[in-house]
Amino acid sequence: MSENTLVKRQSTAIRSAQNTAAWIDRTGWSWIDMFGTDRTDLLHRLTSNDLTQLLPGHGKQTVLLTDKARIIDVLTVLQDKEQAYILSSPGMSTNTIQWLRKYVIMDDVKLLDRSQDVQMVEICGPQAAQYVFQLLQKDVSAIALCQWLKCSYAEGEISVVRMPSPTEVSYWVIGSQATMSVFIDELSHNAEQLPQLSASEAEYLRVIAGMGAIGHEWQELYNPLEAGLLHLTSFTKGCYIGQEVVARLDSYNKVKQRLMGITSHELIAQGNEVVANDVVIGFVTSAVPSCDGASTLALAYVRGEHAHPNTTISIRTGTTIINVQQSITPLTDASCQ
Numbered sequence: 001m002s003e004n005t006l007v008k009r010q011s012t013a014i015r016s017a018q019n020t021a022a023w024i025d026r027t028g029w030s031w032i033d034m035f036g037t038d039r040t041d042l043l044h045r046l047t048s049n050d051l052t053q054l055l056p057g058h059g060k061q062t063v064l065l066t067d068k069a070r071i072i073d074v075l076t077v078l079q080d081k082e083q084a085y086i087l088s089s090p091g092m093s094t095n096t097i098q099w100l101r102k103y104v105i106m107d108d109v110k111l112l113d114r115s116q117d118v119q120m121v122e123i124c125g126p127q128a129a130q131y132v133f134q135l136l137q138k139d140v141s142a143i144a145l146c147q148w149l150k151c152s153y154a155e156g157e158i159s160v161v162r163m164p165s166p167t168e169v170s171y172w173v174i175g176s177q178a179t180m181s182v183f184i185d186e187l188s189h190n191a192e193q194l195p196q197l198s199a200s201e202a203e204y205l206r207v208i209a210g211m212g213a214i215g216h217e218w219q220e221l222y223n224p225l226e227a228g229l230l231h232l233t234s235f236t237k238g239c240y241i242g243q244e245v246v247a248r249l250d251s252y253n254k255v256k257q258r259l260m261g262i263t264s265h266e267l268i269a270q271g272n273e274v275v276a277n278d279v280v281i282g283f284v285t286s287a288v289p290s291c292d293g294a295s296t297l298a299l300a301y302v303r304g305e306h307a308h309p310n311t312t313i314s315i316r317t318g319t320t321i322i323n324v325q326q327s328i329t330p331l332t333d334a335s336c337q
Helices: 003-019 039-046 093-101 128-136 177-189 199-209 243-251
Strands: 022-025 030-035 059-065 071-079 083-088 110-113 118-124 148-153 156-163 170-176 257-264 273-276 279-289 296-303 311-317 320-327
Touching: 003 022, 003 199, 030 039, 030 093, 039 071, 039 083, 039 093, 071 093, 071 156, 083 093, 093 110, 118 128, 118 177, 128 156, 128 170, 128 177, 148 177, 156 177, 170 177, 199 279, 199 296, 257 279, 273 296, 296 320
Parallel strands: none
Antiparallel strands: 022 118, 030 083, 030 110, 059 071, 071 083, 118 170, 148 156, 156 170, 257 296, 257 320, 273 279, 273 311, 279 296, 311 320
């Protein structure tokens, strides 16, 4: 297969996600069942967002932080009548459970890692709700962000959650392996109308949308204000782990770096240094090729005094210094229009 054919195929799948809809295999993300009368109270005390008014069928995203306000992970908490569910990043269930259990003393809380028992897909794009309706006969067009519902499917049960999206709207469909295998077969039979995005295509959409990910923008080097997670941070809820540091950073405007979008005509990679006058002022956290492969689109933390949209900064790649354009996200890829 020629290089041009590869580019065309990728662009077609991406354009489908941007203009109509496509789906992504999200199996491997963490899924934790949480039981006990104190489940919401514990999460409220330990994470950045206010969870006190969380009703069944609703959810919220919140940030799990160290005592120094560094990011452990972003959690999506889904409330049910007798339990809650935590959806979090791939491979993070063990760390999340261990961290939460450190603070379970007299609380009525039980945690069960079910990441290996479930499968997940994301249906994303402006017409995602229409495809969910065609597949599940459920109208999800009116549910708000992080709201969710259950429905019967293939003699089993499936949960549908509206999630933040790299392409306007996303619904995550989650169920047992047996039930989801039937659902994925149905998706595959509708490949012409609803194509599957590869992992690299999904990563491309995430980066140009400016969405963070574990091991990239979300790690213990950064705090939620630097990572653009202010909307998941409550300043009225009272104490939580890392709260004093977050409040101080906000009150005194001490956020030292910002997450910026980068466009480069040269190859850059995660971990490359952002430099000014030979001084390191940040790091590239994610990088993907443009649809035509002629440029690199990236995310980078840049020290505040240098983080100005539509200006040129420098990246060190090995022994070479290259100039790149920085901007706010979302990024634009002219080769994928």
